[in-house]
């Protein structure tokens with residue numbers, strides 16, 4: 001999660017301004033440091049020196065120059081900064097992939113309206129194509145931040161913020177909510193998976209294929225899921241249509257559980273289902289009193305959804 005290893009046009013723009021500010025600051029620090037060292041040595045107390053050195057008041061040239069010099073420094077920083085603000089706030093190109101990002105306490109929802117795909121916590125984007133994120137939120141302020149790709153941009157209830165970037169290199173990039181949003185703010189991670197264009201097309205196709213009817217333990221899990229409150233909060237295409245929690249239609253194709261909290265495995269998912277707030281403080285999914293066997297059956301069913 002380093003802003004210094006930029007892998008998108010947007011992140012490079014920010015790094016460019018960051019570089020200018022850093023070099024300007026290093027230059028000023030050198031001038032001040034050298035001048036200070038020189039003054040300390042040159043004007044140190046010496047045997048026989050008079051106690052009070054000559055006093056200067058109202059030196060016009062000095063006062064004008066230390067007003068103009070900082071103004072020039074600020075100008076040198078402001079020009080590239082303002083240019084970058086305009087470049088990164090420009091309307092997204094026409095061929096951009098539209099994605100709506102919802103920041104929830106404490107997980108991320110990603111909707112691809114044109115592709116009719118909905119997922120959570122792991123955002124897939126194609127390399128080399130601009131993506132236009134629209135950020136919005138139903139509860140409190142969050143902030144979308146994937147240091148190597150883009151952000152921070154706040155996710156503000158009642159307001160649409162935009163963030164456009166083109167990811168360069170396929171790979172996995174970690175992100176994190178960057179605006180304190182409550183008890184589990186630190187547990188509100190995300191991953192952006194940048195796919196080569198053909199891999200992205202395969203991922204989209206996989207999100208939309210008909211789900212196979214489960215058998216054995218997974219079939220038991222499906223029956224438990226369908227008979228419980230789960231259906232009121234979670235969507236599984238063809239099974240339920242809840243909207244308070246993440247869409248689980250292709251839960252098994254994700255790598256992590258509950259916004260990057262744990263890797264997905266039968267043990268971890270079963271532990272989550274038995275008592276979510278025990279793993280993630282104040283999680284908005286309640287413990288629903290599943291037994292160990294029931295939790296394992298549902299976990300097996302959910303992991304099979306891919």
Ligand SMILES: [Cu+2]
Pocket residue numbers: 141142143177178179180181182185186188
């Ligand atoms: Cu947060």
